[in-house]
Amino acid sequence: MNTESLADALFPDIKDSPAALEARFPKRSTTAPVTRFAPSPTGYLHIGGLLASLVSERFAHQSGGIFFLRIEDTDKEREVPNGIEEIISAFSGFGITFDEGPTSDTAEKGSYGPYIQSKRADIYKVYIKELVRQGKAYPCFCTSDDLSKLRSEQEAKGAKTGYYADWAKHRALTPEQAAAEAKTKPFVIRLKSSGSETRKISFDDCIRGTIEMPENDFDAVIMKADGIPTYHFAHAVDDHLMRTTHVIRGEEWLSSVPLHLELFATLGFETPRYAHIAPIMKQDGESRRKLSKRHDPEAAVRFYHEQGYPVNAVIEYLMNIIDGSFERWRVENPAAVHTEFKFDLSRMSKSGGLFDMTKLNDVSQNFISRMSAESVYESALRWAEEFKPDLHALMKEKREFTTAVFNIGRGDPKARKDIRTWADVPNILAYCYDELFPSIAGDYVFPATMSNENLVAFLTAYKNANPDMSTHDSWYKAVLDIATGMGFAPDMKTFKKNPGVYKGQPGELMMSLRIAVLKIKESPDLYSMFSAMGHERARARIDICLNKLR
Secondary structure: OOOHHHHHOOOOOOOOOOOOOOOOOOOOOOOOOEEOOOOOOOOOHHHHHHHHHHHHHHHHHOOOOOOEEOOOOOHHOOOOOOOOHHHHHHHHHHHOOOOEEEOOOOEOOOOOOOHHHHOOOHHHHHHHHHHHHHHOOOEOOOHHHHHHHHHHHHHHHHOOOOEEEHHHHOOOOHHHHHHHHHHOOOOOOEEEEOOOOEEEEEEEEEOEEEEEOOOOEEOOEOOOOOOOOOOHHHHHHHHHHHHOEEEEEEEEHHHHHHHHHHHHHHHHHOOOOOEEEOOOEEEEOOEEEEEEOOOOOOHHHHHHHHHOOOOHHHHHHHHHHOOOHHHHHHHHHHOOOOOHHOHHHHOOOOOEEEOOHHHHHHHHHHHOOOOHHHEEEEEEHHHHHHHHHHHHHHHOOOOOHHHHHHHHOOOOOOOOOOOOOOHHHHHHOOOOOOOOHHOOOOOOOOOOOOOOHHHHHHHHHHOOOOOOOOOOOOHHHHHHEEEEEEEOOOOHHHHHOOOOOOOOOHHHHHHHHHHHHHOOOOOOOOHHHHHHHHHHHHHHHHHHHHHOOO
16 A cells, blocks of 8 residues: 555545646736735624734725635634634724635625535545545644653653654554555644754745744644544645735644644745734733733624724724834825735834724724714714613704714814713713703802802803803803903903902803703813703703702
8 A cells, every 4th residue: 555545544535636626726917915814703803803904904995905804713612603604704894805805604706605614525635535545644643641651751752842753653554554544543634844943944924024943843633533634734725725925814823833834835835925013012000911812801892893993093093003004104294095005014013013092982982073063963873772772762863963062163274172982972962961960060169269159150150141152252241241241350460460350250250051951060161062962952941950059
């Protein structure tokens, strides 16, 4: 028996050939980059995964290339229910567009699928069978106990641990011996490595430049006993047949590059370009650490949805991490969409971007400040529908009023920035909606310089007045007439000249009016707020306050 007969004995049902697969998946017509994002459905999507997918998407699409999604579900033991749907939904929610890939766990688009690895088992076996036929791979019958004993023996002798060279006990089996064992024993398929740790491999990383590492010399498992290939082997076959030109992934895969390069070479495939992204870091006291799924809620992509960050604000923040020149570009191009920015992989950090929630909030509030009132309303309404259903009902009922509130200060040189995320909207609308106003925590806290007597007198006079609301100036004059009639100075400059002559200055009264009607010390422009609310609603709020003061 020879290795060709052994391959037929191990894989009797595999009749296809590598040549047939090459014809089935021809080279793409484009010469532009072809990139992919290939997550595993083993848990929630990490913000680092979103960043990596954004890098791959932008790199391909800014050059007119193709970006596809592949689901790498070879680790069935760790797979979570509905994991594929969660991944697809997460990317859809962040506007990451795939040209090819699964659209659900049963449907997909593109001509290079299936795009879910568990549906490609026979494709992998074609190449595994071919490697066995060529004598470049072999069955291994070691049990877990066998491997544990091997490790103990290596440690006792001070040898490097692992399955390699003379320590690979089944590497030297004849085809007849291997075929006989396979009739009664489960087996994995291992690569027969031709590498040596005394030799170096060198490759050009698109982010890190030239990297040199020892060759792989381990006989790595390429197919598990259940017939499912390992990630290492599957990704090589998939990236070849799907014609991936650039593999952009986390730096945790750097140590696997020697094995991956050997697999591509052994299979006779052209090697894609690699780009290894540094992890997202977080400041923890005096040191930095990786953003952790276990300890940091912001590590989960769903966190940003729940907290109400606009999708594009998160994307823009990630663009800042990807390429530090994005922030300057944004200042110079305030109205441009982020896809107009051209980034370069070589400008990415090699040590890891620092994730800063304060910076994210700044980016988010700046982004929201540039939105129209109608867009703010629609976005906040969608968020409230999922997370604040009672507020959602009120917002729908009060669409015109709510939009008017959101419109205050928009388009001004110094646009309002009191909304960082949609989660801030309930607090803003609480002092606007009569239905929510009583729920505002705390009592009225007026300026300490305002006596109760002056407060009651001023608020009563304003309530009974009929101020001209046609312009800000006419309204302010009406307020000022009440103030000066009570013995307050007409302005701060006059008050400072003769503080003993006046009861106070107008700013104290304006603050008192804001607190009486809105119960807060800071709000968008008071005149605009009162205009949106209407005089009758303001009067009713003042009555509530006066009942507390008397």
